[in-house]
Structure formats: structure tokens, C-alpha cells
Amino acid sequence: MDQDDPGEAMAELQERHLGGLGILEVAAGTGLFAYTFWAGFLMPGFRRVPLKLQVPYVPSSRQQVENVLSLLRDRSGKMVDLGSGDGRIVLAAYRQGLYPVVGYELNPWLLRLSRFYAWRAGCARKVSYQKEDLWKVNLADCKNITVFLAPSVLPLLETKLLAELPNEARVVSGRFPLPNWEPIATVGEGLDKVWAYDIGLIRQNMEMRETTFLQGTPV
Numbered sequence: 319m320d321q322d323d324p325g326e327a328m329a330e331l332q333e334r335h336l337g338g339l340g341i342l343e344v345a346a347g348t349g350l351f352a353y354t355f356w357a358g359f360l361m362p363g364f365r366r367v368p369l370k371l372q373v374p375y376v377p378s379s380r381q382q383v384e385n386v387l388s389l390l391r392d393r394s395g396k397m398v399d400l401g402s403g404d405g406r407i408v409l410a411a412y413r414q415g416l417y418p419v420v421g422y423e424l425n426p427w428l429l430r431l432s433r434f435y436a437w438r439a440g441c442a443r444k445v446s447y448q449k450e451d452l453w454k455v456n457l458a459d460c461k462n463i464t465v466f467l468a469p470s471v472l473p474l475l476e477t478k479l480l481a482e483l484p485n486e487a488r489v490v491s492g493r494f495p496l497p498n499w500e501p502i503a504t505v506g507e508g509l510d511k512v513w514a515y516d517i518g519l520i521r522q523n524m525e526m527r528e529t530t531f532l533q534g535t536p537v
């Protein structure tokens with residue numbers, strides 16, 4: 319075979335059977351491609367976040383956004399979306415009258431997109447999108463929190479929210495409920511369903527359960 323002739327080289331490659339090493343090479347190539355796509359496009363900015371806490375981007379549906387906002391109607395005080403994606407919930411919350419509104423997001427592409435949408439809507443100076451790890455921001459001054467995260471991270475999120483939020487805070491979770499809390503309201507069905515939790519009530523319920531448990535414990 320003429321090594322310099324690409325046509326011949328290709329023909330030889332097509333005739334060759336894929337041996338064990340070939341399969342390994344294809345697998346490694348595919349893996350590398352998948353990783354590059356994951357790290358470069360889906361999860362850039364997540365290098366410092368432990369793998370088990372990495373939640374990929376899936377946007378809320380239009381109905382889901384409406385449901386979230388219906389559970390924040392007539393509320394006031396600071397609102398944050400933890401993992402704000404393309405910023406749709408933050409923008410809608412501002413339009414509903416919440417202020418200040420902040421989205422925390424690590425993916426720089428999504429942050430750019432959020433800022434573009436806010437600019438296009440004439441709200442560039444009204445809403446804020448910050449490149450922050452949601453696990454590291456302090457939520458002590460937040461009265462309204464929205465989340466749409468994977469079920470696997472929600473138990474840890476409950477712990478963080480309980481440790482930091484004031485009693486007046488309300489948490490609205492989209493698509494997946496917080497696993498150990500009793501909601502005060504739910505809206506929607508299926509993928510659009512959302513759950514609301516009032517932190518003061520969650521704490522009260524926990525205290526009551528602890529007291530009942532202690533009273534039932536023989537001394």
C-alpha cells in the first residue's frame with residue numbers, strides 16, 4: 319500500500335477488523351469526547367464542585383415557572399434562585415414585583431445568556447446574576463428561595479437552608495420535593511409540579527417532633 323495515498327489508507331482501514339485494541343481506542347475516544355462535552359459545554363465552572371453535587375442544566379418549563387411564581391405571589395424581600403440556569407425564574411420574579419432578585423449560577427454560558435435576556439427585557443440593572451457556587455453563598459438575608467435541582471442533592475440542601483434561612487423565608491422547589499419537609503402548598507401536576515415550604519413552620523414541626531419523641535422516651 320502507498321502510505322502517502324489517503325484513499326488507499328482509508329480503504330485499508332475499512333477492510334481491517336476492529337481488534338481489542340481498536341475497541342479500546344474507540345471507547346477511549348468516545349469517553350474523551352463525552353468528557354470534553356460535559357466539562358466544556360454542560361458543566362464548565364464546576365471543577366471545584368464535588369461530582370456528587372453537580373447538577374446539570376435543565377430549564378424549567380413555562381408552566382413550571384408560572385407555578386413557582388404563583389407560590390411567591392404577594393411576597394416581599396430578597397429572592398434568590400439557586401442554580402439560575404438561563405435566568406428565567408429570576409426575570410419572571412422581578413416582573414412579578416420581587417426585589418432584589420439574584421440568580422446564582424456557575425456555568426458562564428448560562429450567566430451570559432441570563433444577562434443578555436435581562437438586557438433584552440430592559441431589566442439589566444434590575445436583576446443580578448452572580449457566578450457563585452450555591453453551596454457556598456450565605457442565605458441569611460433571603461426571604462424567597464427557588465430551587466430546581468436533582469433529588470440526590472436535596473437532603474443536603476435541606477440542611478443548608480435550615481441552618482441559614484430566617485423564619486420568614488419561603489422555599490419553592492420545582493419538579494422534585496424536598497424529601498423530609500412538609501409543604502404548605504403545592505401547585506401543578508407531573509413535571510410542572512412545585513412545592514412551597516415555610517421555614518418557620520418547618521422548624522416548629524421539627525421541634526414538636528423532637529419534644530414528642532423525648533416525652534415518649536423512658537427515663
Ligand SMILES: C[S@@+](CC[C@H](N)C(=O)[O-])C[C@H]1O[C@@H](n2cnc3c(N)ncnc32)[C@H](O)[C@@H]1O
Pocket residue numbers: 367371372373374375376377378399400401402403404405406407422423424425428450451452453465466467468492
Ligand atoms: C435544573 S437547572 C435549573 C435552572 C433554572 N433554575 C430553571 O429553573 O430553569 C439547575 C441549574 O443549577 C446550576 N447549578 C448546579 N449546581 C450549582 C452550583 N453548585 N452552584 C451554582 N449553580 C449550580 C446548573 O448549572 C443549572 O443551570
